[in-house]
Amino acid sequence: MxxxxxxxxxxxxxxxxxxxxxxxxxxxxxxxxxxxxxxxxxxxxxxxxxxxNSLAASLRNNRSKTIGIMISRINRPFVSSLISGVEETARKSGYNVIISQSNDKYENEVINAQTLYNSRISGLIVSLSMETRKLDHLRPFINQGIPIVFVDRVPDMADAHKVIIDNYTAGYRAAEHLIEQGCTRIAHFAGAQHRNVYSERKKGYMDALKDHNLKADKDFIITFESLSFEEGEKATKKLLDLPIPPDGIFAANDTTAVSAIMYAKKRGIKIPDELAVIGFNDDPIASIVEPALSTVIHPAIKMGQLSAKRILQHAVEKDEEVLFETSILPTELCIRNSSLKNK
Structure with a gap:
């Protein structure tokens, strides 16, 4: 036709x-x-x-009123909440949003960056993929004065805004909570250690054990590729098969924490009496699993809102010298029955 x-x-x-x-x-x-x-x-x-014809307008102005977002996986509740915060703030100022996901693959992130650059976006919000180590694909944005805001998974890079949480303190408090409940053999489900969020959560966990005179057993620390449900099941099986298994698990996300609870229950392990579990993010699944999962509340929507505000602020002050900021938002523990031994 x-x-x-x-x-x-x-x-x-x-x-x-x-x-x-x-x-x-x-x-x-x-x-x-x-x-x-x-x-x-x-x-x-x-x-x-x-x-x-917004494309023609962007060609004339060399920019569009569009913010690009590069994230890992759009189906993660934390990520979808982050995007919601960005969109809400952007649309109030007449900006549109283009979303791309890498599925935690570096090669996908490179392609996505090129596509967004060619779309003449006004700014870029990035949560790095699990695989990303090099940042060459983001250099064209910086060279053209297109502002970048790194959020959550951020690099060690000076010429960009960053919006993060205090992952170290959150990890410390999560592990300390398990210690306060009487756990002495605490395992940790860790993410890729070149990513700031996971290395800092692990460091908080390690220091909490040290400060309470507990040993960090290397067999109890398992590093994941993607922190998936399947990886959580395999890791929990490995831990429970040890001669002396852990009595607590601090997982770097809720997905693996929930998989630990579900697998342990299949093995007849009582949660939290024999195995206390705490996760991270406060995803919807945390309040659905039985017993409900203790977790760290991650202010995803606020992180998205603040990231968009940084882009918009740059657009208003584009002729002024930009002072790059690192914004650290607070977290809090949400204690539920999966870890609450001392009721």
């Missing part, structure tokens, strides 16, 4: 017998066009199916 012709301002001008320049000004709410004329032109444009 033959596609219909794209309606242009010249078609609207011909229909209304106005100059194309008048149509253009009215569609852009120029003050030189009367309110009544503007309303009429917009009404007819809508009826005719006119669509503004």
């Amino acid at each position: 033959k596609a219909n012709k794209e309606i242009t301002i010249y078609d609207i001008a011909e229909k209304l017998k106005y100059a194309p320049s008048t149509i253009s000004r009215a569609l852009n709410d120029h003050p030189s066009i009367s309110k009544n004329t503007t309303l009429l032109i917009k009404k007819v444009a809508k009826e005719m199916g006119y669509r503004p």
